[in-house]
Amino acid sequence: MVSDIVVEFKDVWFKYNDARGYVLKGINFIARRGEAIAIVGVNGVGKTTFIKHINGLLKPSKGVVKVLGMNTKVTPTSKIARHVGFVPQNPYHILFAETVRQELEFTLKNFGFPSSLIDERIRFVAEVLNIKELLDKSPFSLSGGELRKVVLAIALSYDPDIILLDEPTIGYDRRNKYQLIEIIKKLVQEGKTVIAASHDVDFVASAFNRIIVLSNGTIIANGTTRDILYDYKVMEMSNLLVPPIPNLFIKLEKYIELGNPYKPISVYEALDVLKRILGGNNGSGEHNKRSI
Amino acid sequence: MVVESIIKGAYEAFIFRKEKKLLYVLDPRTKFILLTAMIIIIVLINTFIGQLIVLSYILLLGIFGYSPSRLRRGLKTIFTVSLFFFIVLYIMYIWLNYTLTNALMISAFLTLRIINLLILFSIVLSSTSPEDLAQFLVKLHIPYDYAYMIVLAIRFVPTVARDIQLVYDAHRARGSIIDSSLNPIRRLKSLVSLLISSFTVILNRVDSIAEALESRCFGFTNRRTFMNEIRIKKVDVVFITLTIPTLIILYYLITLIKFP
Numbered sequence: 001m002v003s004d005i006v007v008e009f010k011d012v013w014f015k016y017n018d019a020r021g022y023v024l025k026g027i028n029f030i031a032r033r034g035e036a037i038a039i040v041g042v043n044g045v046g047k048t049t050f051i052k053h054i055n056g057l058l059k060p061s062k063g064v065v066k067v068l069g070m071n072t073k074v075t076p077t078s079k080i081a082r083h084v085g086f087v088p089q090n091p092y093h094i095l096f097a098e099t100v101r102q103e104l105e106f107t108l109k110n111f112g113f114p115s116s117l118i119d120e121r122i123r124f125v126a127e128v129l130n131i132k133e134l135l136d137k138s139p140f141s142l143s144g145g146e147l148r149k150v151v152l153a154i155a156l157s158y159d160p161d162i163i164l165l166d167e168p169t170i171g172y173d174r175r176n177k178y179q180l181i182e183i184i185k186k187l188v189q190e191g192k193t194v195i196a197a198s199h200d201v202d203f204v205a206s207a208f209n210r211i212i213v214l215s216n217g218t219i220i221a222n223g224t225t226r227d228i229l230y231d232y233k234v235m236e237m238s239n240l241l242v243p244p245i246p247n248l249f250i251k252l253e254k255y256i257e258l259g260n261p262y263k264p265i266s267v268y269e270a271l272d273v274l275k276r277i278l279g280g281n282n283g284s285g286e287h288n289k290r291s292i
Numbered sequence: 293m294v295v296e297s298i299i300k301g302a303y304e305a306f307i308f309r310k311e312k313k314l315l316y317v318l319d320p321r322t323k324f325i326l327l328t329a330m331i332i333i334i335v336l337i338n339t340f341i342g343q344l345i346v347l348s349y350i351l352l353l354g355i356f357g358y359s360p361s362r363l364r365r366g367l368k369t370i371f372t373v374s375l376f377f378f379i380v381l382y383i384m385y386i387w388l389n390y391t392l393t394n395a396l397m398i399s400a401f402l403t404l405r406i407i408n409l410l411i412l413f414s415i416v417l418s419s420t421s422p423e424d425l426a427q428f429l430v431k432l433h434i435p436y437d438y439a440y441m442i443v444l445a446i447r448f449v450p451t452v453a454r455d456i457q458l459v460y461d462a463h464r465a466r467g468s469i470i471d472s473s474l475n476p477i478r479r480l481k482s483l484v485s486l487l488i489s490s491f492t493v494i495l496n497r498v499d500s501i502a503e504a505l506e507s508r509c510f511g512f513t514n515r516r517t518f519m520n521e522i523r524i525k526k527v528d529v530v531f532i533t534l535t536i537p538t539l540i541i542l543y544y545l546i547t548l549i550k551f552p
Contacts, residue, residue, distance in 0.1 A: 055465050093489060094466055096488035111467050
């Protein structure tokens with residue numbers, strides 16, 4: 001993993017024009033290449049505001065936001081947008097063309113892609129997101145899940161370095177959610193930075209390696225997914241549901257000496273830990289079911 | 293974006309928000325009488341100084357209806373819009389072969405008249421709640437459906453403004469160069485895309501409102517009742533007996549003194 005900084009917040013304060021007071025209060029934050037970061041917190045805590053600072057849609061009232069070395073306060077949004085893909089909460093905010101293909105073409109032409117490359121890019125994203133059969137349909141005839149995929153395709157089509165997702169799992173069924181998790185993992189492997197605002201703890205747990213917890217405009221916790229999910233206090237403070245497996249192991253710890261490391265998130269990790277405790281059998285995988 | 297700041301400013305100037313001021317307590321019918329009287333005076337007076345006096349009278353009324361922050365932001369927008377009017381009028385009168393000074397005087401006078409009307413409407417509308425407005429319209433024997441339509445339209449201005457802002461943001465984020473490209477044709481093209489998305493969002497919003505209304509039995513009965521029935525109170529009587537005579541006196545003073 002290359003560790004160069006792509007997003008940097010230095011003591012960022014932000015307030016909307018109306019007299020609501022500061023929404024972000026002194027945020028310091030760094031995102032590196034190849035990280036998948038989830039921003040969690042209750043409604044109205046400033047998640048979307050935070051995300052919109054990264055592509056320069058909102059400029060900080062105080063402090064500095066640097067994206068790939070560009071200061072968002074002085075760089076036009078269109079220039080930052082070339083390197084930052086943004087998936088808004090409501091797909092309808094972005095769509096307008098007659099077909100999905102035209103929608104993708106518009107974006108690529110806007111960013112000055114040569115026409116020889118446009119077809120190739122469209123084919124590529126359609127393949128990755130599995131939307132080949134949607135390309136010639138009208139975006140307004142699609143279902144919610146399909147719409148979200150199309151919007152993600154638009155964001156991925158111009159190969160940005162940073163991808164911002166605003167509540168990406170709303171309206172996704174289990175299969176689509178799983179697909180999205182796979183896509184995020186792949187993007188991270190390619191060295192992209194994915195930053196998402198989400199409520200969906202299961203989704204966050206399986207796709208992201210860092211969690212930032214926002215509360216009342218400040219970052220109250222910033223750490224690896226494992227550490228945050230096992231931090232009962234922080235989860236309680238941010239009003240999030242602790243997923244079943246961490247919840248079980250937090251409670252189990254009171255009764256059994258679990259040893260180190262004992263912080264499983266997925267069912268398989270939990271299985272391994274339980275096996276170690278109960279059976280003492282070191283074999284791993286499916287064939288040891290009976291020892292549980 | 294200029295349009296966005298104007299929408300926000302207009303929202304600040306015209307939309308009702310609950311406050312403890314005299315004009316908020318008054319019956320909408322009282323305010324309607326005041327509004328009509330003032331409009332008649334603004335239309336009748338045709339000197340610049342006369343309009344200035346009316347403006348100071350309206351601002352005096354504004355003390356009873358405006359909170360300081362609203363006064364600042366609302367008036368700022370009204371003056372910005374009026375400046376635009378002024379420039380257009382000035383160019384028009386010069387185009388109509390008026391001398392420069394004449395054109396200046398006429399357009400300044402007309403702009404002041406527009407400012408007076410705008411501030412007057414701003415004071416009255418921003419101090420009348422949509423429900424009161426609906427009741428007032430019903431009392432004028434306008435069917436409730438139509439009265440409610442007007443109320444809804446006013447109610448959804450800020451929501452739609454916010455929606456359009458979100459659409460604008462989303463389009464900027466995907467690289468539609470709406471405000472920074474130098475090529476006017478490209479800008480126009482991105483504007484078209486912005487408009488289509490905005491209309492889609494607004495129509496979706498309208499659809500969901502209609503569904504929400506129907507699912508809550510809107511139009512089940514023609515006999516509507518209101519939680520707070522409007523009625524003429526003592527304050528209204530006092531207010532009318534104080535304002536209407538002063539307005540008449542003001543009018544005669546302005547016409548008698550004959551300002552240039």
